[in-house]
Amino acid sequence: MKPHRYEEFRDLHRAGAPLLLPNAWDHASAAALATAGFRAVGTTSLGVAAAAGLPDGTGATRAETVRLARGLSRLDALVSVDIEGGFSECPEEVAALAAELADAGIVGVNIEDGRPDGTLRDLSHQCEILRAVRESVAGGLFVNARTDTYWLPGAGQAPETGERLDAYRRAGADGVFVPGLRDLRIISELTSGLTDTPLNTLHAPEGPSVPELAEAGVRRVSCGSLLFRAALGAAVAAARSLSVSADIPSYAETQALAGAFA
Template identity: 40%
Template sequence: MQVRNDVLFHALHADGLLMLSNCGDAGSARIAAAAGSKALATSSAAVAWSHGFADGSTLPRELLMASVKAILRVSSLPLTVDAEDGYSADPAEAAALVGELIDAGVVGINIEDGGGTPALLAEKIRAIRAVADARGVNLFINARTDVYLRGVDASLRVQEVLARAALYEAAGASGLFVPGITSEDDIAAVVKATPLPLNVMLREGVPAPARLAQLGARRLSAGSAISEAMFGCVDALTRQFLDSGKVAAGPYAPMGYSALNRLMTQ
């Protein structure tokens, strides 16, 4: 009997460290799946940049949905989508968007407090959980808190993260995402004090995956790092071609036309 993707995605947070490379389109999703990813995740920045938009809830919703449906067309792996702030300050509107994502086949989301209040994110989480429950889907709601990205006093960060974690857990969150957390002591303290699986984002100073697993973190996201590297490569090669009429890939070997075509037809 096949395990439902929502059940599988929750199970992937129960033990060990789930590695999510974060894709921006169907092509990068195919690459992530072929490389052995157990699940797929979007990066809001990667999706926005792939369409020529800035990150930060500027991407038109129809393009977000088109990207999600394209990814689901090429892979049956569990998919979690970075929904940023729900693309709205209105909890009902944010929940309606997530309802569309669930209907498309998504089994997880990230939703963030960003520059808003913790109380507002809690309201959004409650509304989203109600929408998911009405559809019979155990949606993995990964509550992202930007405490470490918003200049909170370093001595108060863990305390503030845990206060928000308790609020989000009570509202129906499934996991806690703390981008910017890098200290082993801070990671261990958060893991110890909340039952929500902790998601850490790749950043300078983040412990290696094996060490994160030892500390009790349950998820490591690449965030926008792969997309940033890819666009940096595209920029350098474009300038190289315009200057010299040549394209020399440098340290990374090109996949090649035939290999890429085979991958995209699987």
């Protein structure tokens, strides 16, 4: 664990100037983002899963996630890893995974409460998992507790969101994450009740702008799977037209990503 890196990452979650966190799906995409000047880079569970030919959100990509994380720890960047729901229902096993990632040099993890069957994990059990993780990595890993109240069909949304965020904060989460939430009024209400716990939202092209989210109190804006999906779309478009953007990396530049941070 490297407490100074944890502290640096934590301090990037600023009021009025939220951390814009791009999400990578492999070593090359993360290295490209770091080379472009992004100090912090996240991973996208959808991108990691789809790139491996596996489904997202089902706990099927533990090995791929850990392997990628170990490689990304070589980068000169602060890396936060999406570990879905922790790849286990056992708090001790999730805590052991978090400690393994922290020891490898990872500075943050996302842990979600959405389950593969489309329901939310029991609140008390999710808090038990968060407490176990917090105890295993005290001061060395930024724990971002995600609730899927606005992500899963039919979930509780506004009333339950506040209850879960408060419980996760009290269980030791460094930050809280509500993907799918775009209502600035509700965002403002949530941030006003979170005191010093940063709220993370997911960027959506059709949603509020980063300045609007900052005004509402958001301190971190993630890209999620957006970049991965954009890359897929660009690849198909380039194949169809045999035309590419003028700023596409050269062969040599791309090759250099593999060893630039070794």
